Amino acid sequence: MLRLRNVEKAFGDVRAVNDVSFDVHEGEILTLLGPSGCGKSTTLRLVMGLERATGGQIEYQGKVLDSDDGFVPPHKRSMGMVFQSYAIWPHMTVAKNIAYPLKLRKRPKKEIDAAIERVLALVGMEGMQDRPGTKLSGGQMQRVALARALVYEPKLLLLDEPFSNLDAQLREHMRAEVKSLQRRLGLTVLFVTHDQTEALSMSNSIVLMRTGRIIQVADPKTMYNEPTEQFVRDFVGHTIILAGELVGVGEQTARVRFPSGDEVSGQIRHRETLEVGNRAEVAIRPEKVQIHPCDSGASGVPAEVEVVLFIGNHYELQLKTSWGLEFLVVVGVEREWHEGERVIVELPPEWTQVWSVTDIDGTEQSSAQRQAAMEGVV
Numbered sequence: 001m002l003r004l005r006n007v008e009k010a011f012g013d014v015r016a017v018n019d020v021s022f023d024v025h026e027g028e029i030l031t032l033l034g035p036s037g038c039g040k041s042t043t044l045r046l047v048m049g050l051e052r053a054t055g056g057q058i059e060y061q062g063k064v065l066d067s068d069d070g071f072v073p074p075h076k077r078s079m080g081m082v083f084q085s086y087a088i089w090p091h092m093t094v095a096k097n098i099a100y101p102l103k104l105r106k107r108p109k110k111e112i113d114a115a116i117e118r119v120l121a122l123v124g125m126e127g128m129q130d131r132p133g134t135k136l137s138g139g140q141m142q143r144v145a146l147a148r149a150l151v152y153e154p155k156l157l158l159l160d161e162p163f164s165n166l167d168a169q170l171r172e173h174m175r176a177e178v179k180s181l182q183r184r185l186g187l188t189v190l191f192v193t194h195d196q197t198e199a200l201s202m203s204n205s206i207v208l209m210r211t212g213r214i215i216q217v218a219d220p221k222t223m224y225n226e227p228t229e230q231f232v233r234d235f236v237g238h239t240i241i242l243a244g245e246l247v248g249v250g251e252q253t254a255r256v257r258f259p260s261g262d263e264v265s266g267q268i269r270h271r272e273t274l275e276v277g278n279r280a281e282v283a284i285r286p287e288k289v290q291i292h293p294c295d296s297g298a299s300g301v302p303a304e305v306e307v308v309l310f311i312g313n314h315y316e317l318q319l320k321t322s323w324g325l326e327f328l329v330v331v332g333v334e335r336e337w338h339e340g341e342r343v344i345v346e347l348p349p350e351w352t353q354v355w356s357v358t359d360i361d362g363t364e365q366s367s368a369q370r371q372a373a374m375e376g377v378v
């Protein structure tokens with residue numbers, strides 16, 4: 001339905017979008033995910049036609065919208081867009097807010113009234129036509145913005161951080177609402193967020209960006225379980241990272257020794273950069289480690305429980321290894337854990353990954369540099 005090929009957008013010296021190519025298929029939610037300033041919003045604005053690309057091509061339903069040879073203006077693109085700020089007019093009623101795109105298109109009043117009624121029902125605000133913008137809650141404003149984007153039945157809906165002004169509970173609720181609405185209407189959605197939970201839970205496909213470039217395109221499970229780079233691994237979800245020395249490199253798996261002398265095995269990521277004797281990172285998702293009492297005979301890394309956090313349906317334990325590394329793990333509530341207790345941390349090899357400490361481009365990155373990249377500083 002939508003195709004971007006080698007799209008570029010430069011603002012002076014800043015390449016906000018750099019050689020970006022991806023496809024959005026009909027009926028899917030594709031999410032642009034990445035830290036602040038990585039070029040997500042600019043990509044969306046290029047698709048909408050609010051910016052003109054400085055290179056590459058954008059096609060929509062087989063028609064070229066933006067290339068060196070031509071440019072189709074936003075109102076001729078039949079796309080709906082919802083921005084981060086609610087962007088509804090507070091001095092107007094709900095009905096007037098929603099009617100706006102249809103009035104622009106000079107539709108008859110009868111048709112407009114029927115369309116308003118229909119979209120209000122879709123977003124769960126039946127009968128609220130006459131409510132003034134000033135008398136709406138944040139969630140209701142967001143729904144009105146969504147209703148306004150849906151009212152002229154666009155084939156493609158563009159959402160730019162549409163839930164960022166809502167509180168956590170409402171945000172979760174809206175995620176499910178938008179996904180269910182998308183299914184019911186068969187909408188195609190291009191969604192922008194910096195929130196990895198939102199991206200994982202809502203998308204069919206995720207495009208992860210950093211400094212204007214695409215780093216990985218994958219479905220949520222693949223991106224979470226098989227990140228192609230440390231940046232992806234660390235940006236999407238939480239990861240426990242234990243550094244050690246490579247003591248064995250096989251075909252698929254490698255073995256790492258920690259300062260305590262304990263060793264674990266894991267799946268190799270980027271084989272070409274792993275050599276025995278080099279430093280390596282062992283990475284695992286916090287919910288994948290198994291915690292055993294120290295007298296259980298289990299094999300793994302010994303650690304001490306420093307802090308126990310009761311979260312309701314699970315515990316988070318802050319553990320500390322004998323060489324002083326601290327990390328959080330997620331465990332069930334079947335058993336009580338006590339601060340000061342000694343435990344064995346088992347890292348199941350199928351969920352454990354071994355990475356070299358160099359980045360994919362061959363440069364060694366410190367953890368501070370990596371953190372900065374995730375926050376969008378680099």
Ligand SMILES: Nc1ncnc2c1ncn2[C@@H]1O[C@H](COP(=O)(O)OP(=O)(O)OP(=O)(O)O)[C@@H](O)[C@H]1O
Pocket residue numbers: 011014015016034035036037038039040041042043194
């Ligand atoms: N109109 C503009 N003029 C100059 N630079 C711009 C303009 N718009 C965006 N940029 C720059 O382009 C880069 C990408 O910005 P963009 O807004 O697309 O990022 P983003 O990933 O959407 O970030 P955020 O989540 O913070 O909105 C940034 O470095 C930004 O400063």
